[in-house]
Amino acid sequence: MTENMNLVKQWILENKEKGTKLLQALVRENSTRGNESSAQAIIIEKCRQLGMELDIWEIDEEELRKHPSYCSDRENFEGNPNVVAVLKGAGGGRSIILNGHIDVVPTGDHTSWVKDPFSGHIEDGKLYGRGSTDMKGGTVALLLAIESLIKTGIRLRGDILFQSVIEEESGGAGTLATVLRGYKADGAIIPEPTNLKIFPKQQGSMWFRIRIKGKSAHGGTRYEGVSAIEKAIMVIEALQELEQTRNNKIKDPLYKNISIPIPINIGKINSGEWPSSVPDTATIEGRIGVAPEETIEAAQKEMENCLQIICKGDKWLEANPLEIDWFGGRWLPGNIDNQHSLIHVLSNSFTEVIGNKPIIEASPWGTDGGILSKIGNIPVVIFGPGITTAAHEANEYIHLEDVFRASEIIACTMMKWCGVADKRGDF
């Protein structure tokens, strides 16, 4: 291991408590959609202390809406800014974007949580709370990596662009706004919870809303009506079959350990307003995964065809067709060549820090990486601490040691990728 890397490792070792406190502070701020400002304030203050150049701005919805890849049903971005903090390099090196999202998904049923969803409490080396894994842990890994370089006096040649974005969980308007604002780099790392695996390919995904009509009737003569719930079940079952068909087509070995590479998730159903009336409308909301090599449009088309087939096979639905709306979140799939130098640099850094070879897999979910790569033409790799099974769940947690390990690997990657400018420039 190089001298610089030893310095970084040592600094991180000595500053674990500092990192833990930062993560705890971030988790304790509920940054669900529309409430991102207080967590962003912590990020801003941290970057200010690190002497980074700060760009803090509220998304201009009217401006962003003009872009074909913009998708959001959020009307108001006021008070909840995007943040980019730049650490200028000495010149002559490759630049890197380090991108984390600050928004977290809702907590779900509170009774399923052992403690308050925003407690940030620590037990057995695990820090608990909504957003700990997805992905404030990753963001802290980035900030610690940057700080370790600064504090050990290691100056890089290339620029570091740290981004703390909003709206990742709802379609990526935050990251899209950074690209449209002009932030580009020669490579990017997004530390979503890969459990320290390297994900060169990322599933894309889209949200959908399906509206189903029924015919109301008194529950006592329910046979006089048409239950929108029963029709919704037909739709759900057809989507389950579609999921199977789509996944049977995927042969990429990067997916060999993933049971359903591109799932269709039914996340919400709402129907009816009275126990003893036959419900006359139902709404389903969900998310369809898009394969790395597939386009958003092709996946949409396939699902729309599936719904048309259901309608044709059912007299009621033929007369009262399903309505589909591709609303809210949309994540472009990402795809970077396995042999890309960013993958090499990251893999080598992993081996240097951990000792063995990293696992390289396809991502089982979408990230903002699709926007960076497809819109920004920036090579992106997803690599971070935390495990997928903890994300979006009750009692979400992250192993703190993984955060520090990720931090070391990312610091090492930055040195190798951007180059080191000072006398310790032995990469």
Next chain:
Amino acid sequence: MTENMNLVKQWILENKEKGTKLLQALVRENSTRGNESSAQAIIIEKCRQLGMELDIWEIDEEELRKHPSYCSDRENFEGNPNVVAVLKGAGGGRSIILNGHIDVVPTGDHTSWVKDPFSGHIEDGKLYGRGSTDMKGGTVALLLAIESLIKTGIRLRGDILFQSVIEEESGGAGTLATVLRGYKADGAIIPEPTNLKIFPKQQGSMWFRIRIKGKSAHGGTRYEGVSAIEKAIMVIEALQELEQTRNNKIKDPLYKNISIPIPINIGKINSGEWPSSVPDTATIEGRIGVAPEETIEAAQKEMENCLQIICKGDKWLEANPLEIDWFGGRWLPGNIDNQHSLIHVLSNSFTEVIGNKPIIEASPWGTDGGILSKIGNIPVVIFGPGITTAAHEANEYIHLEDVFRASEIIACTMMKWCGVADKRGDF
């Protein structure tokens, strides 16, 4: 036809416009749950004009709650009174309760309505609007019948107790309150929309709420979670089977024209809060029909057993059992002997007014009749204008002529049942 009946028929013929306007005014008042007062005000004013003794009171929830058959999740009855108006008889005759509910079910999806749900507009002899059939049309039939007797100078021997109650659609707290306040009679007619058929037996019913647990996960790795929606579908399918089993047992010939005598209706489902999360809770609300000879307790037990069997057959549900809550509405089944004199009197009146014999069937839905008969020990028959298929539906309507026909038959029944006191006492 008797002289008295001719006078009544003639009066109703001449006052159709008056009756229509009264119904229109009632339908134009949105009297969904919690909003009953303005429609009740019209009823009160009408009874006052007719010189009836008025009893107008707000339900004392704390008092009523002590009764074992009280079931309501309504906390506030303030400002929305129950109304009983009494027309004292000359004495020596049988008394009769004429009971109508003023509350209406919600309108459902507004876009399914051709006109405003509370328009009260008339087209081709039909008056449209929420509550027109269920059951303001029936209530107007009662009021016209009473008025026809008063205005033609026919005095009855027995008392007439006209009741305009709240909460029928939510479990009958309004009618229960009349019984507990001491209102009893020798017989009762409830003009729910039977399409002028006579219903001696009424299905009872109860509402239920089933809570289903799942396990949250990111939609991209949905296989790591347990979808509460998928488990809810299992429950719905089991309830569909239970419905079949229960209905196969019913052999009563009064049900021969009813395709599902005691339906289980799934009226509501709500699950999930995020399209790309696996939903960790689902709630189903519905209504189970109770056979006229069955007890509420037996039906509950059968359904609870069914849910236990589902749980035993599923590892997840065994560890995370379904929760069932018998909330809100509960309607006792009603059952009066086919040979009861009230049925005879009503049948004969029907034949006298219409010419042919009435159809006698079992009611496909629950009414407040169960409370009057089971709690008040009052023989009850359900008979009124309007058709079930229009109730609880978009574009609910009633044929105005049926209202007037029902009114004549009910007036005739009152004369036969209560006896006529004056010189025209030829019944």
